[in-house]
Amino acid sequence: MRWTLKPKPVSKKVEALQKALQVDAVTATLLIQRGIETFDDAKRFFRPSLKHLHDPFLMKDMDKAVARIEKAIANKENILVYGDYDVDGTTAVALMSSYLKTRHNLVYTYIPNRYDEGYGISYKGINFALENDFSLIIALDCGIKSVEKVEHAKKLGIDFIICDHHRPGDKIPEAVAVLDPKREDCNYPYKELCGCGVGFKLVQALASKQGKSAKDLTEYMDLVAAAIGADIVPIDGENRVLAYFGLKVINTNPRYGIKAILDQVEKTELTITDVVFVVAPRINAAGRMKHGNFAVSLLVEEEEDMANKYAAEINDYNLDRRETDKQITEEALKQIEVNKEENRLTTVVYDKNWHKGVIGIVASRLTETYYRPTLVFTKSGDKLAASARSVRDFDIYNAIESCSQYIEQFGGHKYAAGLTLKEENYEAFKQAFEDEVSKTIDRNLLTPEIKIDCKIDLNDITPKFYRILKQFAPYGPSNMTPVFMTDELIDTGYGKCVGADKTHLRLTATQPNSSSRFVAIGFSMGDKYEIISDGEPFKAVYSIDENEWQGNINLQLKLRDLKA
Structure with missing residues (x-):
């Protein structure tokens, strides 16, 4: 592993922020590394507010998209909500369709089959719309490159509204509206929304015409948070606000489909990391192993018993997916070696x-x-x-x-x-x-790189420091979990390899002339036991988290790497 220590911010900036926030130098440094340099920046960062969301009409074509949907509702047209089969696509379809159904009865969903249609808008999907008298398709998390298909639909009398976040090609499809912050001609202030996020902005715009604010739409934010986590988009700006409030919904009042997933894994307080590794794979498994429609059905279900039934089916798909990917990975590794x-x-x-x-x-x-x-x-x-x-x-x-x-x-x-x-x-x-x-x-x-935020001593790790650190969440690209380096560490003599197959490393670290001691755990780092076993000093890269044991909560070091 390459260890790369991030450059230290200018000391005057650190001192100014320390004074403004009444925090220590390490906290001020971490904030400046994330672009937070003033009291007001810090307030927005630590206290996300729905008021920080941008006006959706700043997005190019938003007015056209809203006008076309309002017309469809007024004229009682059939609307087809179309989306990709991954988490971002299925959550976007669930969000858009469930919102539109509060205002219009003639709303239906379509997820393309991964195997005979492939990714994005398909001719089969357009033919389905034609045969079933749909005059408007809202495409989510796809469509930005579907120039010929949108043109084909137009000739058949079917209008498209595209909500995408992928990079456009040389030509923009001639749809009624193309919402994509990555369009070069779009001046929307935030460029890193996921597909479900772009869908949410359209819902926000529609709702605003009814006199509603973002606060009235929080019930949909659990879907947006799931998509943000699964699609690994930056968690800054608007994404941070949406992820923050979406996690609150997931943890306090999740929709029945997400609750059914959480009940299976007995999770209570979810982080974005849990969304990525617990919720997203199960939603994804439907589209991978069977059909993305199952995921949409789970996410829009309003009966708890039915949601539990869908979740059980999807869990079976997820178990099949694990077996299949394990087998194929082994075959691929063998192919590379041979x-x-x-x-x-x-x-x-x-x-x-x-x-x-x-x-x-x-x-x-x-x-x-x-x-x-x-x-x-x-x-x-x-x-x-x-x-x-x-x-x-x-x-x-x-x-x-x-x-x-x-x-x-x-x-x-x-x-x-x-x-x-x-x-x-x-x-x-x-x-x-x-x-x-x-x-x-x-x-x-x-060569894999570990980016280190700060070099610190163990004495810097205090309960107050960790309380502030916890408020840096939700973590993700552009706001990763802070990573620290400490040198001159010594194991107190309790270091050992642990786990059923002894592949993990557990030790208690201290420094000379320090009263601080912390348990450190290194998953799959049992092979580094010799570095810490001879009483010689070593240095470590780690993040800090909490360990709960028999009702006691203690801070511990989650090791990323060790060097003599």
Whole structure:
């Protein structure tokens, strides 16, 4: 692991913020690293308010979108709410459809089938709309690149409103309205909304015409928080406000579908991390293993018993997904070893029998293992489909785009993308992708990096310090859990390998001339036992959390890495 200590902020700024907030230097430093330099900045950060949400009409085409939906409601038109099959898409469909149904009876939902339609707007979905007399489709978390399909629908008399957050292509679809803060011609102040977040802004705009404020829409924010966590978007600006209030809803009054998931895992107080690792995989499992409609049904269900039934089914899908992704990951690792591809700067693997629903998870696991830009391909109809994952600070979207001559369709973000291509182009694409990454990647990025916020002593870790630290949450990109480094540490003699297979490390750390002692736990760090076992000083990188044991709560160090 590469340890990178973030630059220290200018001392005058630290001192000024310390004085303004009456906090210690470490806290002031952490805040300045997050762009918080004044009392007012800190107030917005520590006390998120719904008043901090932007006016939705600042988004380009919002007025057109609202006018078209109002017209559809007035004329009693059939409205089809269409979204992608992942967490962001299904939560967005659940949010939009449940809101519109409070005002209009003729609202229906459509999630494309991952296997015969693929990602985004499909001709099959448009034909469904035509056959069932839908004159308006609201597309969520997809559509920004569906130029031909939107044009096709227009010729059939079907209007589109697109709510997307992916990067547009060269041409914007000719829909009635295209809401996407990443449009170059959109001046919306916050660019990092997820698809469900863009959908929420449309709901906010519609509700404002009825004299309602964001406060009247908090019941929908649990869906937005789930999407923010699952889609790994920055948790700053508007996303921080929506995640903060969405978590409050999840923890106090969740909708029956989310409550049913939480009951299965016996979780009480959820963080964004729990949303990512507990809620999101279960919602996702429906679209991966069966059909995304199951997830929407769960999220909009208003009967508790029925929600529990859906959640039980989805939990079974999740168990199947785990087994499947474990098996495919093992096969992919074997393929890499047999083909002796460890020396390449990219990982690109393919098997026609791999389950399309889990190749994104497998790509993530391979990235963790080899730490290289990764694509996992499988057969999908008469084409190959892939999920792509990247390493930190490398834009895989740009790398894929540079190989577009071999690609049929692609879309995504800096760190995650998807694409399809013809089978005969696979080898040529694989080599072009390797060549592009070799040309453009900084070789340092191929070694995992730990970014360290501050170097501190154990004496700096006090109950008051941790109370303030807890208020930095919710954590995520742009506001990651603070990571600290301390050197001259010594194990007090109780260090040992723990766990059923002794793969974890547990020790009690102190420093010379320090009265502070903290238990430190390092998951999957049993192989570093020798570093701490001989009584010699060592240094550690860690975050701080709480450990509850027999009713007692104590602060502990959650180790990230150790060095002699």
